[in-house]
Amino acid sequence: SCPYVTATNEQLDVPHILEPDVQQLLNANQPNETASKSHHPWTHKPDCFHTTSTKVAKTKYCVYNYNRVKGQPITIITTPNTATNIIESETLDEEPIEIFISRKQQDDWLEGEVKPAYEIVDMEGKDKGVVATRKIKKYETFMIDTVLVASDLDLDKAVIRAKRAEELALGVDRLPDPSVVRSLSARAGKKKAKKEENADKDAKADGEGKESDIEEAVGELEMRVMRTNAFGIQAQGVGMKGLFPEVSRINHACNPNAFVMFSPSGLSVGIKSYREIQPGEEITISYLLLGQKSTDRQAGLRKWGFKCSCDLCSSPPSVLAASDERRVRISSSENSLVDLWKVGQVQSAIRLAEEIVDLMKEEELESMLTDEYVILARLHLLLEEKNKAEEYAELAVEELKNLGFLGVDEREWDDWNLEKLLKTFGEAAAAMRKAEQ
Numbered sequence: 543s544c545p546y547v548t549a550t551n552e553q554l555d556v557p558h559i560l561e562p563d564v565q566q567l568l569n570a571n572q573p574n575e576t577a578s579k580s581h582h583p584w585t586h587k588p589d590c591f592h593t594t595s596t597k598v599a600k601t602k603y604c605v606y607n608y609n610r611v612k613g614q615p616i617t618i619i620t621t622p623n624t625a626t627n628i629i630e631s632e633t634l635d636e637e638p639i640e641i642f643i644s645r646k647q648q649d650d651w652l653e654g655e656v657k658p659a660y661e662i663v664d665m666e667g668k669d670k671g672v673v674a675t676r677k678i679k680k681y682e683t684f685m686i687d688t689v690l691v692a693s694d695l696d697l698d699k700a701v702i703r704a705k706r707a708e709e710l711a712l713g714v715d716r717l718p719d720p721s722v723v724r725s726l727s728a729r730a731g732k733k734k735a736k737k738e739e740n741a742d743k744d745a746k747a748d749g750e751g752k753e754s755d756i757e758e759a760v761g762e763l764e765m766r767v768m769r770t771n772a773f774g775i776q777a778q779g780v781g782m783k784g785l786f787p788e789v790s791r792i793n794h795a796c797n798p799n800a801f802v803m804f805s806p807s808g809l810s811v812g813i814k815s816y817r818e819i820q821p822g823e824e825i826t827i828s829y830l831l832l833g834q835k836s837t838d839r840q841a842g843l844r845k846w847g848f849k850c851s852c853d854l855c856s857s858p859p860s861v862l863a864a865s866d867e868r869r870v871r872i873s874s875s876e877n878s879l880v881d882l883w884k885v886g887q888v889q890s891a892i893r894l895a896e897e898i899v900d901l902m903k904e905e906e907l908e909s910m911l912t913d914e915y916v917i918l919a920r921l922h923l924l925l926e927e928k929n930k931a932e933e934y935a936e937l938a939v940e941e942l943k944n945l946g947f948l949g950v951d952e953r954e955w956d957d958w959n960l961e962k963l964l965k966t967f968g969e970a971a972a973a974m975r976k977a978e979q
């Protein structure tokens with residue numbers, strides 16, 4: 543299988559370099575002839591419905607259920623075309639473990655040599671969260687998860703809410719264990735607790751308190767779970783909301799200790815640590831692009847419907863202000879750097895890039911450094927300082943390896959040199975090309 547993975551919460555535009563390989567992988571598989579004869583390979587007859595909004599083109603959507611050969615089942619709500627693309631690419635049966643961890647690690651995992659790294663626990667003010675049960679090494683991939691419910695983003699505009707809720711509920715019903723989804727709802731948990739409390743009271747006061755148990759409309763609970771716990775994914779180029787049973791329990795932090803990598807199909811994810819994590823420490827990822835200042839982060843998280851209480855956001859005002867100042871300086875310096883480059887002030891651009899590197903380190907934004915290293919390599923090349931350029935290229939490649947962007951096969955790491963790096967990379971290279979024009 544394809545060893546490459548991509549990430550969303552990085553600044554680098556890695557998917558670009560990966561595209562040819564991913565394409566190869568997808569084209570290698572022949573269309574499934576039997577798919578049209580019955581509802582095979584789906585486990586149930588797809589339940590289809592149409593656009594209700596007059597503002598968008600009339601489109602057919604269906605609820606598809608599939609029991610994987612390996613791994614967990616999946617519900618997909620999308621157009622027949624997208625569903626066919628997904629099933630024909632055979633990505634539904636990809637082996638996430640082969641994508642995210644090396645052969646050696648796989649053997650250790652399968653032989654039970656690697657202890658489970660985390661557990662899901664109650665978390666003050668955040669319902670549940672994930673904490674480490676052992677030391678997690680820096681850059682270790684310690685969690686692998688596969689999407690259980692995937693729902694086309696276009697549905698939101700195309701179909702009225704009640705219909706979406708009804709179809710979502712049907713899709714969840716058709717899973718072998720619908721409670722995996724339903725138990726993700728914070729309110730479901732509370733409602734259950736309340737019910738038990740009331741049952742107690744009932745026993746004592748003969749039926750009192752029953753009125754507090756108001757029934758919800760069909761699918762409301764599932765809609766809430768998708769809103770709170772699902773993440774954005776891309777499957778066959780289509781934007782979807784994806785519900786990953788375990789990853790969905792990881793809370794957000796603005797300075798997280800872990801991050802998400804997506805498999806080429808977008809349907810599996812690996813969670814990898816940015817730094818060493820101690821037993822008992824909460825595992826966090828960022829729901830946002832890294833590097834933003836606090837007001838922008840809070841605005842971004844409002845869409846998720848919560849106010850962030852992570853360590854950085856709860857730090858004293860002076861600490862938060864200092865962090866914001868550094869972050870604002872990083873982004874304004876990045877702009878100035880491009881301007882300096884444009885007018886050929888290479889020395890000044892280098893000084894600015896070095897300053898950005900220092901600021902990113904101070905802000906513990908090491909995962910954003912690759913771009914800066916690529917820029918520094920290019921700038922030094924302009925001054926014909928080949929050795930310096932190669933030094934920075936090595937730093938960039940090291941960072942990419944650590945973050946998992948170069949895949950898990952160590953044999954493929956060696957041919958990453960300055961030339962290949964500059965040819966293939968990425969957002970930094972594109973920005974520079976623009977500046978050079």
Ligand SMILES: C[S@@+](CC[C@H](N)C(=O)[O-])C[C@H]1O[C@@H](n2cnc3c(N)ncnc32)[C@H](O)[C@@H]1O
Binds near residue numbers: 771790
């Ligand atoms: C993807 S879920 C994470 C798991 C969730 N705590 C649970 O028990 O299902 C996202 C929700 O967790 C809570 N949450 C996550 N990160 C948070 C943070 N930094 N501060 C406050 N609440 C947070 C919010 O309620 C948010 O809507």
